[in-house]
Amino acid sequence: xxxxxxxxxxxGYLAALLRxxxxxxxxxxxxxxxxxxxxxxxxxxxxxxxxxxxxxxGDVDSLLTRACRYVVIVPLVFRVVALPVLLLATGxxxxxxxxxxxxxxxxxxxxxxxxxxxxxxxxRSIARALLGADLVVAAGLNLVPSVAxxxxxxxxxxxxxxxxxxxxxxxLTLSRGVLAGALLIAASLPFHLLVTAAGGHTASAAAxxxxxxxxxxxxxxxxxVLLLIGVGTRLAMGVGIRRGRRVEHAIHQRAIxxxxxxxxxxxxxxxxxxxxxxxxxxxxxxxxxxxxRAQAIELRRGLTEPVDPAVxxxxxxxxxxxxxxxxxxxxxxxLVFTEVxxxxxxxxxxxxVRDAVREAMRNTIKHAGTDEVVLxxxxxxxxxxxxxxxxxxxxxxxxxxxxFGISNSITARLADVGGSSTVESEPGKGTRVTxxxxx
Numbered sequence: 526x527x528x529x530x531x532x533x534x535x536x537g538y539l540a541a542l543l544r545x546x547x548x549x550x551x552x553x554x555x556x557x558x559x560x561x562x563x564x565x566x567x568x569x570x571x572x573x574x575x576x577x578x579x580x581x582x583g584d585v586d587s588l589l590t591r592a593c594r595y596v597v598i599v600p601l602v603f604r605v606v607a608l609p610v611l612l613l614a615t616g617x618x619x620x621x622x623x624x625x626x627x628x629x630x631x632x633x634x635x636x637x638x639x640x641x642x643x644x645x646x647x648x649r650s651i652a653r654a655l656l657g658a659d660l661v662v663a664a665g666l667n668l669v670p671s672v673a674x675x676x677x678x679x680x681x682x683x684x685x686x687x688x689x690x691x692x693x694x695x696x697l698t699l700s701r702g703v704l705a706g707a708l709l710i711a712a713s714l715p716f717h718l719l720v721t722a723a724g725g726h727t728a729s730a731a732a733x734x735x736x737x738x739x740x741x742x743x744x745x746x747x748x749x750v751l752l753l754i755g756v757g758t759r760l761a762m763g764v765g766i767r768r769g770r771r772v773e774h775a776i777h778q779r780a781i782x783x784x785x786x787x788x789x790x791x792x793x794x795x796x797x798x799x800x801x802x803x804x805x806x807x808x809x810x811x812x813x814x815x816x817x818r819a820q821a822i823e824l825r826r827g828l829t830e831p832v833d834p835a836v837x838x839x840x841x842x843x844x845x846x847x848x849x850x851x852x853x854x855x856x857x858x859x860l861v862f863t864e865v866x867x868x869x870x871x872x873x874x875x876x877x878v879r880d881a882v883r884e885a886m887r888n889t890i891k892h893a894g895t896d897e898v899v900l901x902x903x904x905x906x907x908x909x910x911x912x913x914x915x916x917x918x919x920x921x922x923x924x925x926x927x928x929f930g931i932s933n934s935i936t937a938r939l940a941d942v943g944g945s946s947t948v949e950s951e952p953g954k955g956t957r958v959t960x961x962x963x964x
Contacts, residue, residue, distance in 0.1 A: 542755045543748070546702040547596045550758050551589035554766070573756055589758070594641055594652065599750055600695035600743075601641070604634045611688055615681055622674050623682045626666060630689055633662055656700060660709075663693045664716070671724030679726060687717075687736055691743040698747035706744040713737050775937065840870060840909060843879040844900055851886045858886065861901040866964070870909055874962040877942045878911055884934040885913045885958040893917025893956060908944070908963040916955040935960070 542549045608627045637655070644651075667686045674682050690713060698706030714737050721728050841862060848858035870878075882900065889898050895917035902911050935958070939946050944962035 538759060539752065539755070542751060543703045546698070546700050546705070547593040547751065547754075548590070548700075550596075550755050551585045551593055553584045553586050553589075554759060554762055572760075591645075596699045596751065596754060597641060597696055598638065600692040600699070600747070601634045601638050603695070604689065604692045605631050605638070607691075608685065608688060611685060615684065622670060622678070623685055626670060626682060626685055630662075630666060634692075652700065656696065659693055659696060663689050667716070667720045668723060671720045671726065674724075676726060679724065683720075683726075690740060694740050694743040695747040695750075698744050699751055703744070703748060706747060710737065710740045710744060713740055839868060840865070840875055840878055840902060840911070843875055844882060844902065844911065847879055847883050847886065848900065850883070851890070854887075854890060855896055856886055856890050857897050859897070859899045861899060863901075863903040865902055865904040865909055869964045870962060871942075874942045874944065877938050877944065878909070878960055878962055881935045881938050881946065881960050882911055882913060885960075889913070889915045889917060889956070892920070895955075906961065908961050911960045913958040913960075914955065919950045919952050919955050921950075921952055 538549070538552075538554075608630050612623055612627045637659070640655070666689050667683070670679065670682045670686050690709075694706050694709050697709050714733070717728075717733050717736055721733075841860070844860060848860060851858055886898055889895065893915050895915050898913055898915045900911060900913055902909065904910070935948075936946050939960060939962060942962060944960065946961070947959045948956065949959075950956040
């Protein structure tokens with residue numbers, strides 16, 4: 526088997542999953558058909574067939590690599606629950622050895638669960654060691670009672686010890702694939718004969734065959750679990766990739782709208798100076814160059830973010846920067862602050878508020894017919910609210926300006942970080958834009 530991060534398997538995803546086990550789940554699909562993750566009607570078999578197709582590039586996700594170990598929780602929990610129930614249900618005659626065996630088995634598996642859930646990261650060497658230790662424990666739990674418990678009490682204790690192997694088959698199948706589980710079942714036949722002979726016990730051929738055959742359902746169940754987890758993960762990753770592409774497209778649209786498009790509109794809306802007024806033409810050229818320079822700086826900042834977290838900034842600082850930027854475009858902003866604890870606002874939410882305020886102020890420049898706006902920052906409803914108020918021309922809901930800005934650069938941007946926005950306006954009474962993000 527190849528190591529995680531260096532896949533060498535060829536063929537379909539499900540075939541590789543059966544061969545190699547859970548580590549294949551960490552591979553990121555590169556070529557899922559759009560139809561496979563489309564919410565429209567599609568038969569289950571058809572969807573699974575698409576998800577089970579080519580594995581693509583075989584790149585792995587580090588988080589999924591660490592999460593792959595969680596599949597072993599199923600057989601570990603099975604042992605913790607099933608062995609005590611089996612002890613009570615069978616009513617083993619020699620109760621003391623049986624109880625000691627079950628108590629030891631439960632303790633070992635509880636410890637294994639703690640290791641799986643608490644250990645950080647993923648190391649193949651540790652995984653191999655734990656699987657090897659589990660096989661050693663399974664062998665010991667069968668050999669020791671065979672030698673220590675005499676007939677007829679051994680029959681019930683031996684059944685309990687053999688039941689432990691069900692979990693071992695499932696563990697190997699989930700972590701190493703169907704071949705590993707099948708090899709363990711094949712090895713259980715000579716092992717059963719060895720255990721029986723070591724304790725001087727006798728067993729009929731039918732009884733030995735039965736004990737070997739009952740391990741097969743453990744392999745089959747582990748395969749079903751592995752396939753369900755694998756297909757479900759592949760589907761979830763496909764949906765995530767599709768939504769990620771949509772979000773990325775929306776971010777690019779906002780970036781173009783809030784930078785290049787705004788600069789072009791500002792240049793287009795600026796009235797041309799008279800041809801014979803050279804000082805005015807020079808001043809206008811300088812202004813246009815300033816707008817272009819400001820937008821170039823904004824685009825470059827978008828390419829170099831995130832900002833260094835060692836230099837924290839609050840919403841107040843962000844809004845002061847936006848106000849200074851808008852002042853260069855002819856809009857004066859008066860900032861009003863109440864006592865707020867904006868240090869708890871995450872960087873992503875501060876950026877969303879900053880960019881939404883910038884868009885609201887640019888709408889004021891383009892539509893309100895005023896050169897003044899008031900920005901008020903206050904704490905309310907478990908979050909921070911920023912209210913942008915102007916006393917311009919306003920508009921009615923029926924005449925609300927259509928376009929990309931309000932729905933995407935303001936509303937959608939805040940919704941992406943768990944916030945909200947409202948726009949209130951009346952003709953002749955100005956506009957009030959309220960932006961809110963949770964702490």
